[in-house]
Amino acid sequence: MAAKALLKTFMRPRDAEAIRADIAAVDAAEAARAQVAVEAAARRQELVLEGDVDTLEAHDAKVRRAAVEAEVAAAKRVRLVEELRAAEEAAEQGRRNKLYAVATRAAAETRKLYLEEYPRVARQLAQILSRIGELSAQIDEANAALPDGKPRISNGEPNRGRDAIPDRYEPTTRRVYVDSRSGAEVVAFRPSDTHVVVEERDGPTSLVSLAQPAVPHVPLGAEVHLPGLAYGDAPFWGRRS
Known part of the structure; x- marks a missing residue:
């Protein structure tokens, strides 16, 4: 051996x-x-x-x-x-x-x-x-x-299921030039104008997601399908396909 x-x-x-x-x-x-x-x-x-x-x-x-x-x-x-x-x-x-x-x-x-x-x-x-x-x-x-x-x-x-979801908006901000004496927004000014300052103010709302329709409740039993093993076999649960 x-x-x-x-x-x-x-x-x-x-x-x-x-x-x-x-x-x-x-x-x-x-x-x-x-x-x-x-x-x-x-x-x-x-x-x-x-x-x-x-x-x-x-x-x-x-x-x-x-x-x-x-x-x-x-x-x-x-x-x-x-x-x-x-x-x-x-x-x-x-x-x-x-x-x-x-x-x-x-x-x-x-x-x-x-x-x-x-x-x-x-x-x-x-x-x-x-x-x-x-x-x-x-x-x-x-x-x-x-x-x-x-x-x-x-x-x-x-x-x-779930309820409908509405459109979702979020606020935005914008940077603007403001006359500090009156609080009014200004567009044209001289660089030497010390009374003109920069502020952040509210801007328009922005759409961030679209609405979605409601989803109805469907019973669990209606969603389950358990097919038979071979072609033509009756399913264990659910409709015959």
């Missing part, structure tokens, strides 16, 4: 980040090798002029080895790129599989909510609304023939 676990560890695909790091290392080494090749080419001309054959052969051997190393690195990079593509595809498939597993569980829960929870709760709500209707009918009957001196009975349902 330990041997199998160890084998699985070695066979486990590497993650994309590790492969990208290897590709970056290959590229960095190749960039350094290319710089060395440029320098080696310039140095060879010097060695040819110096005439030392042994040194020139040793130099050429290094250049040839560098070329072989570059060829090997290029092949390694091709393999790494293929490995990276496979790793990214595997990671994407893993992400999709996780989403699929979550969606599968969600579908099972949704089915239960549709087929079990919704009908149960819809029936409970329908029973509540039906009972409210029965009790409201009793209250309406009593209100239609109140005993002497008895007030009307409310069924307790909150008012779901």
Whole structure:
């Protein structure tokens, strides 16, 4: 068992980040090798002029080895790129599989909510609304023939309408020049007129919001619609659509 676990560890695909790091290392080494090749080419001309054959052969051997190393690195990079593509595809498939597993569980829960929870709760709500209707009918009957001196009975349902809203105005102010001796507004004056001062006075009212019509009260039961599950099924509450 330990041997199998160890084998699985070695066979486990590497993650994309590790492969990208290897590709970056290959590229960095190749960039350094290319710089060395440029320098080696310039140095060879010097060695040819110096005439030392042994040194020139040793130099050429290094250049040839560098070329072989570059060829090997290029092949390694091709393999790494293929490995990276496979790793990214595997990671994407893993992400999709996780989403699929979550969606599968969600579908099972949704089915239960549709087929079990919704009908149960819809029936409970329908029973509540039906009972409210029965009790409201009793209250309406009593209100239609109140005993002497008895007030009307409310069924307790909150008012779901509202009164009309009139136009809303707000006052404004204006800055004017005033003769401080008389309090009269002035339009033309000399800057040297010390009796002319600036005051803020009431301006015309400004419309800030338009009127809105009243909204009538609609009983809660008339607003609720609880459809059946499938096409053609009778609703749990409300009219058939």
